[in-house]
Amino acid sequence: MWEFVSKIPKQKKTKKLKREMPQKIIKQYGVNESIQRIKNAMNKIRKDPGVQDLLRPFVDQLKSKAEAEKKGTKRKLSETDSKAEDMKSEAGKSSAASDSLDVEQEAEGKNDGKLTAKDEPGRLPQKDRKSQSWRISIGELKASGNPGNKAIGGKIVQKSGLRTYQTRNKEKKFFFNLGVADETASIKVMVYGRERYQDIQEKSCYLFREVIMEGNDIKVTKLSKVSKTPQIDVPENLEMEARMLIDLQAPVFSIKQAKISAEKTLVSVEGKVTEIGSVENIKVKNRRGKKDKQDFKLEDDTGSIRITLWGEDIKHLRGVSCGDVARVTNVKTSHFQDSVSLNSTDSTKILKVQSAAVQSVTIEIIGIRKASGTQTELEAELSHNNEVQPFVVASSLLAGALGVSLGGGFEDRLLDKMPFSADVEIKGNQIIKIKSVK
Template sequence: MICTYMKSIHDVKISGDLGNKVIAGKVLAKSGLHTYENNKKEKKFLFYLGVADETGSIKVIVYGRERYQRFQEKSCYLFRNVIMDKNVMKVTVKSVISKTAPIDVPENVEMEALRLGYSQTPVCSIGQAIGSEEKTSVSVKGKVREIGSVETVTLKKKQGATKRKEFQLEDSTGSIRITLWGEDIKQLRGKSPGDSVRVVNVKTNHYNNSVSLNSTDFTRIFKERVVSKQKNKQKSKKKGEFISR
């Protein structure tokens, strides 16, 4: 339920103005940090959120590295004093953010918010990923060729053991091994060899003259559905999937 001092995401996207009201939204996706230069040629940081409520989803740009740890996926927040710019909500140093009660977001709206948040990481070819420097953050897409079994390994410099699962991804430029660690293994649920997937926010790993990709705290894997150009794009959308173009 939207209170009188609040404005729904649906309404603010129509009006393009928040006025003196607030938005309550659930963070479904958070990108990695991005850099940009301001007018003084100073290096600054921003990141993207996919936020949703009961009525819709919206892309949010948050300026400032200091806010990065404050926003957590699946947590809900009140947004005050934000800037609306063409259906994008901008959080600046003047914005006021506070946690709020849980919000029940419909499943289809959650998926919209996920796409908004994670689409901000550009996808490169597997060939480009292989040619990238050590620990470069990349996103790739391709066809799953092979999925390994779960292994338990002991990591150096860390106590205890963790679980690991590997799979092979291929596109027209090459093939690469992707290693998922710990809870990231769950990202492969519902995926099988032959599926086309988009893998966002993984890092390159160089070892013994070979390059692989490691999962990070922000790794997400989305199944894609390849659609022929002749089909109407609106009819080809399917809930819970990205469409490969």
């Protein structure tokens, strides 16, 4: 990777460098150029779906943005040409040069020699500067390194879990990090203490005053002033930047380390998803009503662990399949008898690091765990190693391969056809293509 990212100084290749590489690349080039450079590098290093499938959504997004900007430029030029014709017809005797100058002033707007927001990257639009002279943009702050007596405003795009550090006196102290962005740039904000943890919410906008600047980061102490402010429109690429400032810095435990951590320790883990359970609606102890719950298993080189997602946290598992490598951030350890599991928190996130590879195999379907009109969970033996594994398949796909109809009695019709051999394409435990073997 370093060979293809030429502007970044060469460094000794260590595990720490590997962890920090994404953040260093983004800091050097910004999100958009980073995506393009990674794409170019991977076209020379790895063209397999495991990498290219991860890059494609970001590359497509850049392409769509470029096309939209191109259309906008063409529209603007068309409008300018139209105004030029109107002015030529009114002036009649004006020279072509004068017409061109008048059209440019009309289309772009006179600024009396002053630079516009477009001329000054990182500055707020001119109308906002007039009405918000008390506020400094994040872009200006990063350029100057000093907010002066101005407030820093931004949207909380991402919030880490509560973390701890030790003072020189070995006293335990709390802090948490925020990924903050405005119209001009993104920045990491470190908030000392835990008093503000519940009050500062993701997707809300805040003003920060009397903060400490350290490098390109902001530090909020007990003496700092924090207040809510109206919504700030943040470009999508800057939201992505702010999110990655937090997600890429979360300390990752091995599963073995997570298992030996104390009860309710906040950890992040990374590994291969080996099993995904169904969503259950259960009665929670000491609470009224029921709550949705979904379990899945994660495995790395040191072991495996069960992770439970609660309520709205279940949505983070969407788009993740068995076989994918995922990073699960800000989950808490839970000890019960001799087993240790992990529970989701308000700040839990699941990031898909690598998609499972698509494999072509022959299987023999030997059992049905659960069948509905939309999805069927089954057990099948892999012909190449005689291993029995659980699989999930769209019921319509399975019905077509077996030549049976959906609807009432679907499970019984499946059982009548078993055991059943098929050539399949699988992604993790998901069957995406199936064809009967005669």
